[in-house]
Amino acid sequence: MDNQESKCSAPSVALAFLGGAVAGVVAGLLLAPKSGEETRRALKGYARKAEEEVLEKAKEARAALDETIERGKHFIAEKAADVEAAAKAGRETMKEKMDKCCS
Numbered sequence: 683m684d685n686q687e688s689k690c691s692a693p694s695v696a697l698a699f700l701g702g703a704v705a706g707v708v709a710g711l712l713l714a715p716k717s718g719e720e721t722r723r724a725l726k727g728y729a730r731k732a733e734e735e736v737l738e739k740a741k742e743a744r745a746a747l748d749e750t751i752e753r754g755k756h757f758i759a760e761k762a763a764d765v766e767a768a769a770k771a772g773r774e775t776m777k778e779k780m781d782k783c784c785s
Contacts, residue, residue, distance in 0.1 A: 692743055699739075703732055 690698075707728055711721065 692746075696736075696739060700732075700736075703728075 707725070710724075710728075
């Protein structure tokens with residue numbers, strides 16, 4: 683078998699959360715005897731709470747994405763500087779060797 687690490691991605695966690703929320707709402711509707719008006723009021727409250735939680739998770743995901751993008755930009759800039767320095771050193775070394783050889 684493969685020895686792959688089992689990590690949960692953000693979309694799978696969000697999907698599991700939403701699935702659990704839906705299952706909880708359905709179970710609550712089936713098991714709690716309330717009038718239609720009370721049930722509608724409760725559903726509106728659940729929907730409002732779920733919306734707030736989803737928006738909060740979306741904000742957190744956006745902040746994490748922005749941070750990852752910034753780290754990626756910084757990493758690329760560092761590596762580009764390293765490559766540029768290595769190329770410059772190689773050119774200088776080649777020039778020195780050519781000067782030494784042809785002189």
